Amino acid sequence: MAILKGNAVVGQSGGPTAAINATLAGVIRGAASENSPIDKLYGMRNGIEGFLKEDFFDLSSFFGSEKKLKLLENTPSSFLGSCRVKLPESSKDAEVYEKIFSIFEKYNVKYFYYIGGNDSMDTVMKLDGYAKKIGYEIKMIGVPKTIDNDIPITDHTPGYASAAKFVATAVKEIERDSSVYTLKSVTIVEIMGRDSGWLTAAASLPKALTGKGADLVYLPERVFDEEAFIRSVREKLDIRSHVVVAISEGIKYKNGRYVAEGLKNEVQDAFGHKILAGAARSLERMIKKEIGCKVRAVELNVLQRCSAHILSLTDIKESVRVGKKAVLYSFSGQSGKMMAFRRREGNYRVDIVAVDVSLAANKVKYVPDEFINENGDGVTEKCIEYIKPLIKGEIKVKYEDGMPVHITLE
């Protein structure tokens, strides 16, 4: 079979991570590899949203040097920009597909790489289905990324490990910070991941591995029981001066209400506004009311996904590798696939395999029962063993004038 020759296009979609550009660097390297059938590699601005406006440019010539690619690997956020576009079913609305494929044709695009989360895999699946339907020969490959780690089939997702390393480090440092006074205190750290608790689970690492860290950890996979919570905090405060609690932003009461919306049965304010304080703020008020000790809410917020000054070496290496592999794999003639990590038994090592993208599109992988402890206030040894190798290794980031150097398009 002759290898398909033509141009390629790559896009980034969904929420940014600290490693999504490392995957882009891998794609660029793959497209430039020896015997590559790719002539030009275009980078689409703001994913499919920009592509529809023919807003793309020659990526290979922008990244002419290995030095620039190295900087790209350590630049947080999506170098190409992102979007949150979800394609309609082509059977219901073919217009956008016709537009996209006319652009493919116009620019002789034969390879399509899309780096994103569950929704982005849906885009790959739909475009691949449409290509097959109309008989347009193009190889479409999805490459996963998300700090949420909630994409099925793959052992973990690029971007998760660097976010987990930041969370584990921040929680370890916050525990130190909270330890200095003799006064009883509670610190509540709020972590991203509305539906799945993978990132919050990383807050368990410092305590599990060094003895100091978050004392209580609550994932959204379990109903949040405020009475059990207050009881647990009291018990911990009985034996030590400072207690650190880590929670997912998405924890909910039994009645289905998000903790972020306020206390369990709290009425809305006089104007009927919902109090959307955030989960940590709600618990801060709860503890003030129920226990009355000093309490502080800390939201790690976007720093979790953009702190590229502290990256997991394992994550960045794998993120580059999976990007490159996606391109090399596409030369084999396959399409409609997502690249996935498969972890080997024994010492940590992953293989990169291709799976049918439909297995990942629009699906969510939750933290399994065997990773959460019986009380629902921490994780199991098995969970620690799962996360531990992912956050290993550090990247020596380039600094200038005391700040990390990033490469940007404009």
Added chain:
Amino acid sequence: MAILKGNAVVGQSGGPTAAINATLAGVIRGAASENSPIDKLYGMRNGIEGFLKEDFFDLSSFFGSEKKLKLLENTPSSFLGSCRVKLPESSKDAEVYEKIFSIFEKYNVKYFYYIGGNDSMDTVMKLDGYAKKIGYEIKMIGVPKTIDNDIPITDHTPGYASAAKFVATAVKEIERDSSVYTLKSVTIVEIMGRDSGWLTAAASLPKALTGKGADLVYLPERVFDEEAFIRSVREKLDIRSHVVVAISEGIKYKNGRYVAEGLKNEVQDAFGHKILAGAARSLERMIKKEIGCKVRAVELNVLQRCSAHILSLTDIKESVRVGKKAVLYSFSGQSGKMMAFRRREGNYRVDIVAVDVSLAANKVKYVPDEFINENGDGVTEKCIEYIKPLIKGEIKVKYEDGMPVHITLE
């Protein structure tokens, strides 16, 4: 003059920083230096609060190795614990002084080093005054620390530069994170420093030095004008998709009300509770109401003072140096002094000098007019030149299992 021989005691006080332990490492090295007249160096737990309970221990023997001292240099927060005790005037209440000096006598304490902020310098001043009054021979030296950088006389304070490096880096990364969508958005970053804007000023570095960062920066030294603010944000949004604003937690309206307490003339809620949402949250609501675009509040919170995984090499070197110098200086027979940095003209370099502690005690150094721009929404070139050398250089922190290693007492 014979050099005073005896034991020494060192304490840490006030809010923790990422560099206060580096100063402690310097004190330990100074006490163990050649020809040191110090027999034992005690570390007081939780500052004066613990000292009053005779809660101290032999620091020199705990830190027997250079390896441990190196770890101490990179461990955030106060290794010895802290307190917020303020001593009464000895003329009004001598009891606590009598207690302290009886402990000095009991343990043959002849040297006293206190690492802290403006309030801690007050403690040094008062204890020194009392010692002179009762004729107890002891050498008392204060060593400044605070992320707020608000201690007078010294060019800057140990701990400020590492916090400033974190703030500058975080703002640089947050700007990248906020840049990915085409949708108009405003990101508001809240920075510590209730009364002085030194740390918030560091948020100006990325834009000034790399072209990307915070577009508007508001310090507490200027009245916050909400109309000018909304106008400026609108103007920035006209020319770009994403705007980043950095504010001090302590900015106030003209009527004296903290922005953190809510919008300017906002009534309190139906129950009469003050809305204490934080300054960034207040501005988030303000922008939603007035402009209606996507807006996100990010509080850097305690990470500013405990992120020891990103330290300024300049800060850590100086922090160690000033601790050691304090001890060596005390051997000269002086007392009631605070060590201070004096910046030389030309290429960045500081000398460490001793100043009368009364010049710093209870006094606050604000960001001067010449450092703030005319509009009050940014800093001047002079301010950038002041901060720039402080955040330079990186520390290679030791990691284990993917997380920074800290040394702790328990």
